[in-house]
Amino acid sequence: MALDGWVKGSFTAATLTRDTYRKGSGPVVIVVHEIPGITPAVERFANDVVNAGFTVVMPNLVGTAGREVSGKYVASSMLKVCISKEFTNMALQKTSPIISWLRALAKSLHAEVGGKGVGAVGMCFSGGFALGMMVDDIMIAPVLSQPSLPFNVGKGRGADLNLSPDDALVIAQRAADGCQVLGLRFDQDKLVGDRFNSLRELIGDAFIAIELPSRSPKDHSVLTEQRDEASVQRVLDFFSEKLK
Numbered sequence: 108m109a110l111d112g113w114v115k116g117s118f119t120a121a122t123l124t125r126d127t128y129r130k131g132s133g134p135v136v137i138v139v140h141e142i143p144g145i146t147p148a149v150e151r152f153a154n155d156v157v158n159a160g161f162t163v164v165m166p167n168l169v170g171t172a173g174r175e176v177s178g179k180y181v182a183s184s185m186l187k188v189c190i191s192k193e194f195t196n197m198a199l200q201k202t203s204p205i206i207s208w209l210r211a212l213a214k215s216l217h218a219e220v221g222g223k224g225v226g227a228v229g230m231c232f233s234g235g236f237a238l239g240m241m242v243d244d245i246m247i248a249p250v251l252s253q254p255s256l257p258f259n260v261g262k263g264r265g266a267d268l269n270l271s272p273d274d275a276l277v278i279a280q281r282a283a284d285g286c287q288v289l290g291l292r293f294d295q296d297k298l299v300g301d302r303f304n305s306l307r308e309l310i311g312d313a314f315i316a317i318e319l320p321s322r323s324p325k326d327h328s329v330l331t332e333q334r335d336e337a338s339v340q341r342v343l344d345f346f347s348e349k350l351k
Contacts, residue, residue, distance in 0.1 A: 144170020265300025
Protein backbone atom coordinates (compact mmCIF):
# COMPACT_ATOMS: atom_id res chain seq x y z
CA MET A 108 0.00 0.00 0.00
CA ALA A 109 3.05 2.29 -0.36
CA LEU A 110 2.40 5.55 -2.20
CA ASP A 111 4.22 5.52 -5.55
CA GLY A 112 6.91 8.19 -5.76
CA TRP A 113 6.08 9.79 -2.42
CA VAL A 114 8.89 10.25 0.09
CA LYS A 115 7.90 9.20 3.58
CA GLY A 116 9.10 11.32 6.49
CA SER A 117 7.83 12.57 9.81
CA PHE A 118 7.31 15.87 11.55
CA THR A 119 7.24 16.67 15.26
CA ALA A 120 5.84 19.74 16.96
CA ALA A 121 4.72 20.20 20.57
CA THR A 122 5.45 16.51 21.36
CA LEU A 123 3.16 15.34 18.53
CA THR A 124 4.74 13.32 15.70
CA ARG A 125 3.00 12.28 12.50
CA ASP A 126 4.19 10.61 9.31
CA THR A 127 4.26 12.77 6.19
CA TYR A 128 4.41 11.99 2.48
CA ARG A 129 6.10 14.45 0.13
CA LYS A 130 6.36 14.84 -3.63
CA GLY A 131 6.93 17.53 -6.25
CA SER A 132 8.57 20.93 -6.46
CA GLY A 133 7.41 24.52 -6.38
CA PRO A 134 5.32 26.38 -3.79
CA VAL A 135 4.09 24.34 -0.82
CA VAL A 136 0.58 22.88 -0.60
CA ILE A 137 -0.44 20.75 2.37
CA VAL A 138 -3.13 18.20 1.50
CA VAL A 139 -4.96 16.98 4.62
CA HIS A 140 -6.88 13.78 4.03
CA GLU A 141 -10.46 12.94 4.96
CA ILE A 142 -11.81 9.91 6.81
CA PRO A 143 -10.66 7.13 6.59
CA GLY A 144 -7.15 8.28 5.59
CA ILE A 145 -4.84 8.78 2.61
CA THR A 146 -6.89 6.66 0.22
CA PRO A 147 -6.08 6.10 -3.47
CA ALA A 148 -8.61 8.86 -4.32
CA VAL A 149 -6.83 11.30 -1.98
CA GLU A 150 -3.48 10.35 -3.52
CA ARG A 151 -4.92 10.90 -7.01
CA PHE A 152 -5.97 14.43 -6.09
CA ALA A 153 -2.61 15.11 -4.43
CA ASN A 154 -0.83 13.92 -7.57
CA ASP A 155 -2.89 16.40 -9.57
CA VAL A 156 -1.57 19.16 -7.31
CA VAL A 157 2.00 17.90 -7.77
CA ASN A 158 1.56 17.83 -11.55
CA ALA A 159 0.29 21.41 -11.45
CA GLY A 160 3.71 22.49 -10.15
CA PHE A 161 3.67 22.31 -6.37
CA THR A 162 5.54 20.71 -3.49
CA VAL A 163 2.82 18.64 -1.85
CA VAL A 164 2.99 17.23 1.67
CA MET A 165 0.30 14.89 2.99
CA PRO A 166 0.33 14.38 6.77
CA ASN A 167 -1.05 11.03 7.88
CA LEU A 168 -3.40 11.84 10.78
CA VAL A 169 -5.41 8.60 10.93
CA GLY A 170 -5.56 5.39 8.94
CA THR A 171 -3.04 3.56 6.75
CA ALA A 172 -1.62 5.42 3.77
CA GLY A 173 -2.71 3.89 0.47
CA ARG A 174 -5.44 1.66 1.90
CA GLU A 175 -8.67 1.36 -0.06
CA VAL A 176 -11.96 2.58 1.41
CA SER A 177 -14.21 0.03 3.12
CA GLY A 178 -17.01 0.26 5.65
CA LYS A 179 -14.92 -1.31 8.40
CA TYR A 180 -11.98 0.99 7.65
CA VAL A 181 -14.20 4.10 7.73
CA ALA A 182 -15.65 3.03 11.08
CA SER A 183 -12.25 2.38 12.67
CA SER A 184 -10.87 5.74 11.49
CA MET A 185 -14.00 7.56 12.65
CA LEU A 186 -13.56 6.04 16.11
CA LYS A 187 -9.95 7.26 16.26
CA VAL A 188 -11.05 10.79 15.33
CA CYS A 189 -13.83 10.69 17.92
CA ILE A 190 -11.62 9.65 20.83
CA SER A 191 -8.47 11.59 19.94
CA LYS A 192 -7.74 14.79 21.86
CA GLU A 193 -6.12 16.24 18.73
CA PHE A 194 -9.51 16.84 17.09
CA THR A 195 -12.30 18.97 18.56
CA ASN A 196 -15.27 16.84 17.57
CA MET A 197 -18.19 18.25 19.52
CA ALA A 198 -17.11 21.38 21.41
CA LEU A 199 -18.27 24.74 20.09
CA GLN A 200 -16.00 27.71 19.36
CA LYS A 201 -12.77 25.80 19.89
CA THR A 202 -9.86 25.34 17.49
CA SER A 203 -8.75 21.72 17.08
CA PRO A 204 -5.30 21.16 18.67
CA ILE A 205 -4.04 19.44 15.50
CA ILE A 206 -4.19 22.82 13.75
CA SER A 207 -1.22 24.02 15.85
CA TRP A 208 0.77 21.06 14.52
CA LEU A 209 -0.30 21.83 10.94
CA ARG A 210 0.69 25.47 11.38
CA ALA A 211 4.14 24.40 12.57
CA LEU A 212 4.45 22.05 9.60
CA ALA A 213 3.52 24.87 7.22
CA LYS A 214 6.07 27.22 8.80
CA SER A 215 8.83 24.61 8.54
CA LEU A 216 8.07 23.86 4.89
CA HIS A 217 7.81 27.54 3.97
CA ALA A 218 11.15 28.26 5.64
CA GLU A 219 12.70 25.48 3.55
CA VAL A 220 10.99 26.00 0.19
CA GLY A 221 10.25 29.73 0.27
CA GLY A 222 7.83 31.49 -2.06
CA LYS A 223 4.94 33.88 -1.50
CA GLY A 224 3.29 31.61 1.05
CA VAL A 225 1.68 28.21 1.39
CA GLY A 226 -1.65 26.65 0.51
CA ALA A 227 -3.64 23.92 2.20
CA VAL A 228 -6.73 21.88 1.54
CA GLY A 229 -8.70 19.99 4.14
CA MET A 230 -11.54 17.56 3.51
CA CYS A 231 -14.40 16.26 5.65
CA PHE A 232 -13.23 16.16 9.30
CA SER A 233 -10.14 18.14 8.25
CA GLY A 234 -12.15 20.47 5.99
CA GLY A 235 -11.88 23.46 8.30
CA PHE A 236 -8.22 23.00 9.20
CA ALA A 237 -6.94 25.30 6.44
CA LEU A 238 -9.20 28.03 7.85
CA GLY A 239 -7.58 27.66 11.29
CA MET A 240 -4.15 27.81 9.65
CA MET A 241 -5.04 31.30 8.35
CA VAL A 242 -4.01 32.65 11.74
CA ASP A 243 -0.52 32.72 10.21
CA ASP A 244 0.26 35.20 7.43
CA ILE A 245 2.02 32.53 5.36
CA MET A 246 -1.30 30.75 4.73
CA ILE A 247 -2.48 32.54 1.59
CA ALA A 248 -4.42 29.81 -0.23
CA PRO A 249 -6.80 28.01 2.15
CA VAL A 250 -9.26 25.49 0.66
CA LEU A 251 -12.12 23.95 2.62
CA SER A 252 -13.73 20.88 1.05
CA GLN A 253 -16.92 19.69 2.77
CA PRO A 254 -15.86 20.95 6.27
CA SER A 255 -17.50 18.68 8.84
CA LEU A 256 -16.10 19.45 12.32
CA PRO A 257 -17.50 19.71 14.88
CA PHE A 258 -19.78 16.85 13.88
CA ASN A 259 -23.22 18.09 12.86
CA VAL A 260 -25.24 17.10 15.91
CA GLY A 261 -27.64 19.94 16.61
CA LYS A 262 -28.03 23.33 14.97
CA GLY A 263 -25.18 25.01 16.83
CA ARG A 264 -22.57 22.43 15.91
CA GLY A 265 -23.73 22.35 12.31
CA ALA A 266 -22.91 26.05 11.99
CA ASP A 267 -19.69 26.06 14.04
CA LEU A 268 -16.41 26.70 12.21
CA ASN A 269 -14.12 24.84 14.65
CA LEU A 270 -12.49 28.13 15.68
CA SER A 271 -11.87 29.80 18.99
CA PRO A 272 -13.24 33.37 19.23
CA ASP A 273 -9.68 34.78 19.19
CA ASP A 274 -8.74 32.82 16.07
CA ALA A 275 -11.98 33.84 14.38
CA LEU A 276 -11.12 37.52 14.92
CA VAL A 277 -7.67 37.09 13.38
CA ILE A 278 -9.09 35.21 10.40
CA ALA A 279 -11.77 37.83 9.82
CA GLN A 280 -9.07 40.52 9.76
CA ARG A 281 -6.91 38.54 7.36
CA ALA A 282 -9.89 38.13 5.06
CA ALA A 283 -10.58 41.86 5.28
CA ASP A 284 -6.94 42.42 4.30
CA GLY A 285 -7.43 40.35 1.14
CA CYS A 286 -6.89 36.66 1.92
CA GLN A 287 -9.59 34.69 0.11
CA VAL A 288 -10.95 31.28 1.14
CA LEU A 289 -12.22 28.69 -1.34
CA GLY A 290 -14.96 26.34 -0.12
CA LEU A 291 -16.52 23.35 -1.86
CA ARG A 292 -19.52 21.19 -1.02
CA PHE A 293 -22.45 19.26 -2.44
CA ASP A 294 -25.54 21.30 -1.63
CA GLN A 295 -27.46 18.50 0.13
CA ASP A 296 -24.52 17.26 2.20
CA LYS A 297 -25.87 17.22 5.75
CA LEU A 298 -22.41 16.70 7.27
CA VAL A 299 -21.42 20.25 6.25
CA GLY A 300 -24.43 21.69 8.07
CA ASP A 301 -24.79 25.48 7.88
CA ARG A 302 -21.08 26.25 7.85
CA PHE A 303 -21.07 27.97 4.47
CA ASN A 304 -23.45 30.61 5.84
CA SER A 305 -21.20 30.94 8.91
CA LEU A 306 -18.24 31.49 6.60
CA ARG A 307 -20.14 34.18 4.71
CA GLU A 308 -20.93 35.89 8.03
CA LEU A 309 -17.32 35.69 9.22
CA ILE A 310 -15.40 36.70 6.10
CA GLY A 311 -18.00 38.06 3.67
CA ASP A 312 -16.93 38.45 0.06
CA ALA A 313 -13.56 36.83 0.81
CA PHE A 314 -15.36 33.48 0.84
CA ILE A 315 -15.58 31.85 -2.60
CA ALA A 316 -18.25 29.17 -2.39
CA ILE A 317 -18.53 26.29 -4.85
CA GLU A 318 -21.83 24.52 -4.15
CA LEU A 319 -22.58 21.60 -6.45
CA PRO A 320 -26.01 20.00 -6.98
CA SER A 321 -26.12 16.71 -5.09
CA ARG A 322 -26.70 13.79 -7.45
CA SER A 323 -27.08 11.24 -4.66
CA PRO A 324 -27.61 11.30 -0.87
CA LYS A 325 -24.11 9.82 -0.60
CA ASP A 326 -22.42 12.75 -2.36
CA HIS A 327 -19.84 14.18 0.04
CA SER A 328 -16.22 14.11 -1.13
CA VAL A 329 -15.98 16.75 -3.85
CA LEU A 330 -12.30 16.21 -4.69
CA THR A 331 -11.95 12.47 -4.08
CA GLU A 332 -14.55 9.70 -3.79
CA GLN A 333 -17.30 11.62 -5.62
CA ARG A 334 -14.73 13.63 -7.52
CA ASP A 335 -15.99 16.57 -9.59
CA GLU A 336 -13.44 17.34 -12.30
CA ALA A 337 -14.36 21.01 -12.66
CA SER A 338 -13.95 21.50 -8.91
CA VAL A 339 -10.54 19.83 -8.92
CA GLN A 340 -9.47 22.22 -11.67
CA ARG A 341 -10.87 25.20 -9.72
CA VAL A 342 -8.75 24.25 -6.73
CA LEU A 343 -5.63 23.91 -8.90
CA ASP A 344 -6.36 27.31 -10.45
CA PHE A 345 -6.81 28.84 -6.98
CA PHE A 346 -3.44 27.53 -5.84
CA SER A 347 -1.80 28.86 -9.00
CA GLU A 348 -3.44 32.28 -8.64
CA LYS A 349 -2.37 32.68 -5.03
CA LEU A 350 0.99 30.92 -4.83
CA LYS A 351 2.70 31.49 -8.18
